[in-house]
Amino acid sequence: MKTWQTIGISLGAAIATTANAYEVSGSRWENGQFKMYVGVAATVPSLDFDDNPITWNSIVQEALGAWNNPVQGLNIEIVDETRDPCEGYTGVNTEIANSPVATNEDAPTRNDTAPFENGIGLSADVCGEVFGSGVYAVTLLQTRPSQPGFYREADIVFNQAYQYDRHNNGFGSGSEPGTAGNPLDVRRIAIKQIGYALGLRDESNQPSIMHPNAATRTITSPTSDDLAGMRILYPNPVSSNDPDVRLSIEEPNSSQVKSGISNIRGWAIGLKDIRLVEVSIDNGSYQSIPYGGVRTDVASAFSQYPKSGNSGYSMLFNWGLLSPGQHQIRVRAHDIDDNVATITRNVTVASFNDSYVSAVNIGGSSSISNQKTVTLNNVNADNQNYTVKLEWDNAAQKFNIVSTQAN
């Protein structure tokens, strides 16, 4: 009988990872509270799908909702009033810009007592500064003087020199973008600018609304990568129902018959740091499993758990080390305060006498039953004959060995 102590020669570790690309600015809104004044005295002519005029208010509210609705830790208050985004930004320095180095570096500083309110609007300039060629919109951000990790004001200014609309097309088709014949999709630009306002930055490695070229693609709302970044900034609130440690075993699952070499994997998260994930088979001694794989899906679902984005555990295991039949796997996770979560799972193993088969000869007949199972008779594996059943596994998208009967 083969025993669990042989886990010492299991085949090593593999951390499950998922690629992620979002980038954050380093500042956010305290407690996820963001109040935006969406009143914009302008109407966007509808030029495509219907003849209903689109208001800036509705577009801005749609863009705010694109972030607010899927991110539990974000609480955007929409106020249907108008605030000049340039309130308090009206001062202009008298120095000549982009010129030889000035000799008078002590230009006067003007005090300003304008309130810190988040506004949005259209303008021919950015609060007295020239947009520059090809600039569609700019977001101005203010952080708290003594707490640069928190924003205190965000204002968005659209360039009124361009034509806008709400559509799902790319930017370019026949005429210059931003003209009446080819208006810019204001919704995508608004979502992106609000993304800046909330603390995201450009990223260029994953499909996302914050990608530099997002507006030319089919992406019209925040992607999973965008939302993962936003949930890092604004985690879900912790509730009394959240346990100290959550644990999941994703492989093996109880419906599978395990054979050959495959993963034991899943994820573990804690309100405090997870210090150890370990596994025991058939009540044997525990062995630690490598932990810390990137799991953006877990982070999205459980952002109230710090470090949930790096919560994957995984190791390769040779199921041939176990005898055929039922076995019990127990995985447990400990946090730094020794709160523990444990999951036990019964697993059926199909294996040969030798844990590692080096020579196989299928010399016998075969038959098919129930349209997904193949029975191979007289399979010789390392000089022992077996009847081996293979069955199609939809989840794994392959045939698995589900039975090995020694003859």
Next chain:
Amino acid sequence: MNTLRSTIATAVMACALALPALNVSASSVAQKSINDLATTSDMIFEGQVVGIRSEAVGKKVYTYISFEVNDVVRGKYAQDTIELRYLGGTANGATMRVGDMKLPSYGERGIYFVEKLGGNTVHPLRGWGQGHFIVKQGSNGDKIYNSLGKAITEIDTGKQANISSAVKINNHTAAGVEFDTGAKQVMDLGSFKDAIRGLK
């Protein structure tokens, strides 16, 4: 958690929890062709950052970046220094940011496409990050990179931003500027300047 999909991928890319002054770019800015950038900028120079200062005016903060001008690549400029003004920065304890704008750092050497001399643009460079190139010393001379550090391998003078195709916004690299993240054939500074000078 049955609904969670446990995608296993080979790529390993940690999310970037970076500090504010790092890798950033702009707001929604149209991608230009390198021809457009070169022919419509008031002046293009090779220079090095020798000074940075910021100043608050009301809620506004300006950052003035002083350059020693080593070579005027295009345009007319007779002075040895130039000071470019960026909207945003930190002054009097207050920090103002403009979207995702990237400012040159102290000591940086680069090629800079100035949109308008004496102008008061939000960003002083044409196309924002597209008009900002960084020079790094390699084992066999000076090499050219874009503002995000990607190696430039070629200036394709025949490739222009074509408004009849999908036009990009907010790209850090102008159309016609080819780059290679593997940095195997990085364009040298002299060839880059010659290419920029030759654009019509």
